Amino acid sequence: MTEKITETVNRLKKAKNAAVFCHARPDGDAIGSAFALREVLRGLGARAEVMCDDEIPERLGFLCSGEKVYRELPFDVDTIVTVDVASPEQLGSLCVFADRADIKIDHHAVSKPFGKTELVIPAASAAGEIVFYIAKECGMLTHRAVNLIYAAIVSDTGGFRYSNVTEDTFDIAGELVSLGADAAEISEALIERKSVNDALAAGLTYMSMKSSAGGKLRYVTITNEMKEKYSLKDENLGECSSLLRAIEGTQLAFAIKQGETKDIFRVSMRSKEGIDCAELCARFGGGGHIRAAGCTVYAASAEEAENMVLSVCEKAL
Ligand SMILES: [Mn+2]
Known part of the structure; x- marks a missing residue:
């Protein structure tokens, strides 16, 4: 797995203008992972934006207030990354970009191959876990990235309650907390709070x-x-x-x-x-x-x- 991560990081380092796609009707893992990856790409010196067929849901707004997702390429891109997307259909009307994907980062057990290269780790509880390894290898675990990744994991594990939780999930969460993740605030917003x-x-x-x-x-x-x-x-x-x-x-x-x-x-x-x-x-x-x-x-x-x-x-x- 480490090799695969390094390979992905090397590819990301070559990006100058990147688009990070997440699935339509995005959840906390999709938004958290995509914006964390955007943070990593920007830290590496690339222009990067997030693309999604739907708007950021209101309850996830606290994670990326004032940010927007694009439905059309914001500029000429040289790198397309998809994250938390198991099949082209999950991109909604943006599925036309699936074949152009340079890197597909996903954690779904049933994942349909698309794009040029894949980094699929079914044992990961959330795509956020995979983005964590990438951000760590890039030295890009900023406060923003840490919170986004933590939120991604909380979201897909129902607050560390589901059967997808592993020892690695807790190890990663522990590391994120030690780096300053606002754990209680994120759990309150994603798990406890109801409209x-x-x-x-x-x-x-x-x-x-x-x-x-x-x-x-x-x-x-x-x-x-x-x-x-x-x-x-x-x-x-x-x-x-x-x-x-x-x-x-x-x-x-x-x-x-x-x-x-x-x-x-x-x-x-x-x-x-x-x-x-x-x-x-x-x-x-x-x-x-x-x-x-x-x-x-x-x-x-x-x-x-x-x-x-x-x-x-x-x-x-
Ligand atoms: Mn997910």
């Missing part, structure tokens, strides 16, 4: 929750009427199914959100060990991971949609 609407969505989820199979199955259906009543947008409703899964005794949870027309229902499903959400969602033409998957159901009413998903889930238990 008022996110909090209302959580309240609505708990208050409207239904149970089946003695509490092994928990679910909620959020109609457009409910969304309007509390001024909730779909971005506030992303955690509903995870909140239900976290309740003691729950083995399977789903949240249904009515879509842009009243006959479309988006289902998000979460499970604990032993139940394959991806397989259940595939029956409705959806898919995803074993513990987290989704699908879209078409029904005349919310009740009908709920009953369709409910019967499949009850049989799975």
Whole structure:
């Protein structure tokens, strides 16, 4: 691995005008890693900007206040780097640049090859871990870079809680803290803090929750009427199914959100060990991971949609 890092660093050192791409709908790892890499490139004397198909989400604004991401090349580039991007599709409309990528830096286990060279380390909990090794080798662990990398790792590990956390994750985090990472502030902003609407969505989820199979199955259906009543947008409703899964005794949870027309229902499903959400969602033409998957159901009413998903889930238990 060390050789691969050195190889990447040598390539980065040749950059004069660089663009760092992260995936569309960026999360903390994408933004943290991309801006940290931009910091490294600038420290090496290159012009560098971050490219992304979507704006920086508001809750990540504290990491890069006043910064912008580009959707078009800001200048003639000689170096394109992608970070936290597993497949060209994840670049959204910027996927046309995938083949031009000089270096692909990623940590996803299922990663589609693209670009000219790759630095893929699936054991890394976050792309931020890989960027840490690069920044360290370049002697560019500035206060800014340290905070960005720390945030990337906190984001992808859910605050050091998920199964992707390794001894290396803690070693790196420890080193970042010793270099001055604002650990408590970053965790507060990324893990603890909720917007008022996110909090209302959580309240609505708990208050409207239904149970089946003695509490092994928990679910909620959020109609457009409910969304309007509390001024909730779909971005506030992303955690509903995870909140239900976290309740003691729950083995399977789903949240249904009515879509842009009243006959479309988006289902998000979460499970604990032993139940394959991806397989259940595939029956409705959806898919995803074993513990987290989704699908879209078409029904005349919310009740009908709920009953369709409910019967499949009850049989799975
Ligand atoms: Mn990531």
